[in-house]
Amino acid sequence: MDTKTGELLSEDVAGVNRILPHKHKYAWDLFLSSCANNWMPTEISMQEDINQWKNNEITDDEKLLVKRCLGFFAGSESLVGNNLLLSAFRFITDAECRQYILRQAFEESLHNLTIVYICDSLDLDIEEVFAAYETVPSIKAKDDFLMEITTDISRQDFKATTKEGKQEILRNLLTYYIVCEGTFFFSGFAMLLALGRQNKLQGVSDQIKYTLRDESSHIAFGTYLINTLIEQNPSIWTKTIQAEFVEHIKKAVDLEIAYAKDVLPTGILGLNADMFIDYMHYIGNRRLEAIGLDYRFPSDKNPFPWLGEVVDVQAMGNFFERRVREYQQGGALEEDF
Ligand code: MN
Numbered sequence: 001m002d003t004k005t006g007e008l009l010s011e012d013v014a015g016v017n018r019i020l021p022h023k024h025k026y027a028w029d030l031f032l033s034s035c036a037n038n039w040m041p042t043e044i045s046m047q048e049d050i051n052q053w054k055n056n057e058i059t060d061d062e063k064l065l066v067k068r069c070l071g072f073f074a075g076s077e078s079l080v081g082n083n084l085l086l087s088a089f090r091f092i093t094d095a096e097c098r099q100y101i102l103r104q105a106f107e108e109s110l111h112n113l114t115i116v117y118i119c120d121s122l123d124l125d126i127e128e129v130f131a132a133y134e135t136v137p138s139i140k141a142k143d144d145f146l147m148e149i150t151t152d153i154s155r156q157d158f159k160a161t162t163k164e165g166k167q168e169i170l171r172n173l174l175t176y177y178i179v180c181e182g183t184f185f186f187s188g189f190a191m192l193l194a195l196g197r198q199n200k201l202q203g204v205s206d207q208i209k210y211t212l213r214d215e216s217s218h219i220a221f222g223t224y225l226i227n228t229l230i231e232q233n234p235s236i237w238t239k240t241i242q243a244e245f246v247e248h249i250k251k252a253v254d255l256e257i258a259y260a261k262d263v264l265p266t267g268i269l270g271l272n273a274d275m276f277i278d279y280m281h282y283i284g285n286r287r288l289e290a291i292g293l294d295y296r297f298p299s300d301k302n303p304f305p306w307l308g309e310v311v312d313v314q315a316m317g318n319f320f321e322r323r324v325r326e327y328q329q330g331g332a333l334e335e336d337f
């Protein structure tokens with residue numbers, strides 16, 4: 001095992017992970033800040049959400065939006081979690097990066113819990129929500145695309161340390177961190193947080209805020225991994241792969257816009273599908289810029305500047321401190337359903 005150079009990949013996938021001395025302090029610090037931001041979906045009260053849902057304070061269009069967003073997250077959070085442990089963790093052998101990946105995997109399990117907890121609380125039709133990745137074409141297209149552009153690097157005969165193997169790992173990281181977590185999650189986040197801004201389904205909205213904060217950390221880590229892998233192996237970042245990835249991001253942005261049109265057929269909550277064209281171009285440009293690619297989408301303005309504010313750590317308050325304060329005030333969380 002390579003304990004000195006900080007190589008991300010080595011042949012020794014099952015050896016001892018030596019963390020110190022630090023070689024990827026960036027990953028280590030992200031790991032520490034993620035631990036400091038620990039949260040549990042089930043500690044967020046859903047009582048008011050349940051009341052609003054049952055008392056018809058939530059329109060049918062809004063209900064559909066919630067179910068579609070959960071449906072997409074249910075499929076893709078599990079794909080991300082599986083890929084992390086079956087593929088990324090297996091081949092990224094650096095100890096600090098592995099430490100972060102383990103933390104990320106735990107957070108993905110919390111995101112799965114969020115979906116289950118919301119479904120249980122609002123008594124949603126589980127079949128309708130969980131089968132969405134098969135039955136709703138714009139959702140299926142997103143999941144299919146992820147699988148179409150990656151090969152199965154968990155297969156037995158896969159070799160991580162050849163040039164081709166490294167390129168496949170790079171593709172895998174680009175697909176899951178940049179396309180899936182970095183692009184496909186964002187219209188859903190904007191839609192669900194727009195509900196919260198209008199004092200609707202605050203419990204759902206709070207859980208999405210914490211999820212979005214986690215995902216921002218995952219994207220930061222993924223971007224670091226990708227850039228570091230390229231820096232360590234410059235020959236894998238060929239013009240062909242760069243051009244291929246730009247095409248993938250373009251397709252991802254198109255699929256995301258189609259999804260937004262599908263979920264918001266008439267425009268609700270001050271949102272309409274056209275805003276998502278701007279938003280996805282804006283997001284796509286940020287992602288491309290972060291990995292040093294020059295292509296830019298034509299529209300570069302963020303129609304949802306409030307999204308940045310809702311995940312501002314300072315504004316949200318530290319979850320743990322707030323929870324302690326709530327307990328001290330006797331304001332116990334009321335999961336009495
Ligand atoms: Mn997640």
Ligand code: FE
Pocket residue numbers: 080108181214215218
């Ligand atoms: Fe994630």
